């Protein structure tokens with residue numbers, strides 16, 4: 001019999017953006033199980049269920065010790081009946097039948113393989129599965145039309161499904177920095193995404209680029225892309241202009257603030273470690289086994305929106321979602337990667353740092369390394 005007094009009771013606030021979630025997860029088995037069910041739901045276009053499992057997993061990630069008894073979970077937020085059932089099964093039987101059978105299911109396996117192709121989302125994968133396509137071989141034989149992204153994704157499938165290391169992210173940071181200062185001296189490059197949160201591996205490398213003088217960043221992305229392309233660093237790229245339009249409330253602000261946020265989804269050709277020289281200005285790799293493909297996201301932001309862009313692109317995805325939910329539901333504000341709008345005051349709230357945005361939102365500041373919800 002367990003002595004009630006010895007059971008550690010946990011308590012966490014309900015929004016992930018109110019909690020500190022480090023990479024030190026004491027409940028990996030449980031959070032992996034719930035994350036797999038979340039992924040399965042998302043791949044099946046059941047986003048509501050997906051978020052519910054993500055929130056449940058995030059609560060367990062924030063606990064200071066492993067869960068050993070269901071009684072410890074009393075009063076914790078975001079743990080619905082379904083998630084509690086899965087946790088109970090794992091605590092009692094070391095595994096959840098639902099998780100195991102999902103993992104083994106042909107449909108889940110096919111969805112994983114097909115959406116593992118860069119450029120393929122759950123809708124496309126689902127359509128292919130209904131046409132009897134379950135693997136890459138069947139896809140290639142099917143004669144299905146692939147867009148440019150999907151073709152590149154298929155071509156570099158193995159490389160892109162291999163985790164990017166911190167060392168590779170650092171090597172790519174050097175290349176991007178070289179590109180950016182070559183085309184616009186004074187411009188700044190910041191590593192965002194999972195690597196900024198302290199992760200040692202990731203599925204891609206994310207960068208945010210800006211210039212301390214407002215307006216100087218205009219037209220920067222095509223120049224950076226041209227530099228990278230001419231130096232042989234790009235295997236694929238697609239640049240999209242963001243159509244964000246902020247209604248200016250003060251006088252003297254140029255309307256040119258619209259359409260400025262640019263984003264480039266790319267695939268880099270990165271020399272393998274032993275091939276990387278000291279200077280990174282020219283990609284000299286030749287043979288196929290001397291380089292590998294790495295997904296890289298580039299975003300350009302004007303300095304006036306930089307703090308919002310930095311916060312928005314650092315993640316985690318759930319942390320971002322929770323920040324926006326907190327802003328909307330608790331503060332009557334709308335948060336995006338561009339701005340924070342206060343619906344009660346009917347005005348935008350400026351911020352020059354992430355700390356100021358948390359303060360506007362009435363939240364304690366959470367540093368990137370503790371946003372791993």
Ligand code: GTP
Pocket residue numbers: 192193194195199201202203204205206312313314315316317320337
């Ligand atoms: P790994 O790459 O798997 O290590 O994880 P990650 O956290 O870096 O994820 P990812 O690269 O997918 O995204 C990084 C951040 O960018 C996350 O916070 C996302 O919410 C954010 N993000 C991704 N796509 C978009 C987008 O289209 N718009 C905005 N505003 N943010 C995005």
Ligand code: MN
Pocket residue numbers: 193194195202203204205206
């Ligand atoms: Mn990333």
Ligand code: MN
Pocket residue numbers: 193204205206297
């Ligand atoms: Mn990314």
